[in-house]
Amino acid sequence: MIGNSGVIGDYELRGHLGGGGQGCVYYAVNWLTGEECALKIYHDDFDERRVVREASSLKGRNIPCFPRILDSGSVNLEGRDRLYVAFEFIEGVTLESRLIRGTLDEKDAMSLGISIASCVDALWRHRIVHRDIKPKNIMIDSEGSFVLIDLGCAQHQDLERITETGFTLGTPGYMSPEQALGRSALTVKSDVFALGIVMYESITGCHPYEASQRNILLESFRVDISGLSRFEHFRGLIPRMLHPTPILRPLPSQVIDELKGGD
Numbered sequence: 027m028i029g030n031s032g033v034i035g036d037y038e039l040r041g042h043l044g045g046g047g048q049g050c051v052y053y054a055v056n057w058l059t060g061e062e063c064a065l066k067i068y069h070d071d072f073d074e075r076r077v078v079r080e081a082s083s084l085k086g087r088n089i090p091c092f093p094r095i096l097d098s099g100s101v102n103l104e105g106r107d108r109l110y111v112a113f114e115f116i117e118g119v120t121l122e123s124r125l126i127r128g129t130l131d132e133k134d135a136m137s138l139g140i141s142i143a144s145c146v147d148a149l150w151r152h153r154i155v156h157r158d159i160k161p162k163n164i165m166i167d168s169e170g171s172f173v174l175i176d177l178g179c180a181q182h183q184d185l186e187r188i189t190e191t192g193f194t195l196g197t198p199g200y201m202s203p204e205q206a207l208g209r210s211a212l213t214v215k216s217d218v219f220a221l222g223i224v225m226y227e228s229i230t231g232c233h234p235y236e237a238s239q240r241n242i243l244l245e246s247f248r249v250d251i252s253g254l255s256r257f258e259h260f261r262g263l264i265p266r267m268l269h270p271t272p273i274l275r276p277l278p279s280q281v282i283d284e285l286k287g288g289d
Contacts, residue, residue: 035101037065048072048178062115063096070106077109079182091145091173117168122161132257135229136285141172142221147278150214153183159220160200181212198239203270206239215272222267
């Protein structure tokens, strides 16, 4: 059991930031360099291949609105090897926490859309689909900027598949139809769909599919777009982002252009 403080390898733990099915994340400081980081320590039964991909795919690369990967490796805890990845520390709150206080105004929602679309566009240039865009995986830093985190569920199109065909990773209620159905070759349009859900939720205070993956898959379910009518820059864009057919959704660059056109 890892406490909220102590020394693990080169890192001094100074607080627990969160956790989930993949592992736990700590606020830590590298005692050799003094650099702050978010240290993600994976559960010992988590697929090692996914950790290696998360660490190696973007290490040394600058992706807009995504934390830099600083270090990765393994440590022995209680007789078991545990993999870790050290990310740039983002001081702030999750979008999920922020939305508890109320919806975003239109200007901030536009910034959200532009920032996360820029990130998924850059990831797609490296043939990466994030696959887990949701309010919990978006940070708002101390300057009010939006940052996408966590590549633990990502699909790397140029690498051998890890997830078996017919199975899927992601969060119910935020997966595109093709992702939920376990389609083998996702594209960036899947991330556009998830971003559309997050944008809808951020400005209306409601989930467009009532937080139900079943509703996303039901052809008979219709998203209530009346809540978007007063938002000039979203009422036409978000319904297209949520189109059930990927080819009919806009590209991230088109999302950015439309939102910037409304600045």
